[in-house]
Amino acid sequence: MASIRDVAKRAGVAACTVSRVLNGTASVSEETRQKIEKAMDELNYIPNELARSMFKQRSGIIAMLVPSIKHPFFSSLADFIEKELYVHGYKLMLCSTSGSIQREREYLNIFKSNLVDGIIMAVNSLEESAYERFEKPMIMLDCNLSGKIPFVVSDHKAGGKMAAEEFIKNQCHYVLHLCAEKEEKEILSYESHRMLEETLECHGIRTRGLEIKWNHFDLKGYRDMAELILQTYPEIDGVMAADMPAVAFYEAARKLGKKIPEDLCIIAYDGTYVLDIIEGNVTAIVQNLEAYSLEVVETILNMISNSEMLAESKYIPVTLKKGETS
Amino acid sequence: MASIRDVAKRAGVAACTVSRVLNGTASVSEETRQKIEKAMDELNYIPNELARSMFKQRSGIIAMLVPSIKHPFFSSLADFIEKELYVHGYKLMLCSTSGSIQREREYLNIFKSNLVDGIIMAVNSLEESAYERFEKPMIMLDCNLSGKIPFVVSDHKAGGKMAAEEFIKNQCHYVLHLCAEKEEKEILSYESHRMLEETLECHGIRTRGLEIKWNHFDLKGYRDMAELILQTYPEIDGVMAADMPAVAFYEAARKLGKKIPEDLCIIAYDGTYVLDIIEGNVTAIVQNLEAYSLEVVETILNMISNSEMLAESKYIPVTLKKGETS
DNA sequence: TTGTAAGCGTTATCAC
């Protein structure tokens, strides 16, 4: 691989002059420029980005740590984020914990070693201090660590409220809502559940929260669970759950001969493409992943260029997509 | 950020001794080691991976270029590949062309500049020479560039044959198969279509290939198309298509009141989790993405460590997953 | 066992 010095030698100039041509950082006479460009061409010269990064102490790479790369929500998000990073000249290092806490810790250590300029965290299984003492620009998705790390999050309160209002419109009497197992951290998506309960209870509507262990790709398991629940609690006439379990409820309800939305009103939370795959048109609270991604990227890049560890956190509006299940 | 020299100074030794402790590359007296470790600790020292990479001319990052990050096939593949890379101490830079040829070219240029150790290409829209003259370890997925670049591919011939045999078993008379628009390159998945046609024609079964423009997330569009096709050509009693369009045919056929598999036999090609989302159990030719990923990673890492640009190409077996649509 | 010095490929600073 030809280096900048090889080019310089061949063009009969100093390395720094080549660098100037490369970066347009100072004026170079037309004659020298041509000689240099010729030499670059002949040597098939490509600047070594590693050396540049080392000098600048900045690699142009942003890491994103997710629980799963294939999950529709995270892959959709990563898709948007990659596009937006690209616009700003940054590259995406996409890393998955695959649900392993150990791996989250290891990746976090890797991220410390200057290979990436910033970190987008879509997982948060470690103790809070692990993030708080992290000394690089970091942004948390959907999780508020006592304001110590900036976060971006969908407006789940509004989401929960919208869902509640939809259940009320449908004159539901007993609404089930499923969420992931809770931790002690302030996972912001729980807000939607809190708000849902609160609003419904104000209207005298019974609610029931159920914490389940996600296994995002076991639709069969979800369907069985849904069927069991619907049979065990026939008085349930409203369900809010993430896309996949919501789909499972939709399918289970149809199998059981329930009329939708009369007997069962279903609201999916997230609104990923998963909902498009089935024939039915499920009502959903849709997270605006595009707007979300824009904010994430803007915030992290701001943190990098201003070397401020603390940026403003952002709330992204959600919308109700009316389907035939409400 | 503390550097290795800061640590050395604090411990009262030379930088290289610290390096030796860090890498275990030579024996260091217990006493010095302790001093050094203490200093590292106090300074909260973290080796600068960029500097290391620069010296070693190796970043430990592998780039993967896909047409879309969110597409179930590619996100599943990336998921496996990331896991396997992790095992070998490599990181994944996941990049998407979003279908843009321009962007493929730009990313390819970025990859040339030493920031990544190797490239996994799941796109191939440029002229062949763009890949052939690429001077870094590169592996092509599903595409054979006259043997110039090693590739990994599912055994699509076997896949096509399996599908054909399934149609034959179902006593189909007219089989439709959908594939993406063809290019002049040797895209290896076309093999399945060729083999399907060949095998069916040997049995006197009519076939019809249809090239369609993919828009992987417009299930509604697919369903409309499927419905139109099934109405226009009622004599079609067999369909092979990628997961998403296959699902669309399944749903359209049910809507039209066709009996499955008697009136219409459907075989999905790929076997991603998309098939699990719908209630029906669609027969599929399943690509073994895990085995696939293992081969991809093994091959690219071999190319890197042996600095051989040409490795052996690999064929990964596919399997038939019997469902209720055949 | 440990230190000195050179080098990886850039770019910035300061002369000229």
Add this chain to the structure above:
DNA sequence: GTGATAACGCTTACAA
């Protein structure tokens, strides 16, 4: 407009 020189943080001969 151009060139020396040093520096980014690390590792590896080579020497002591």
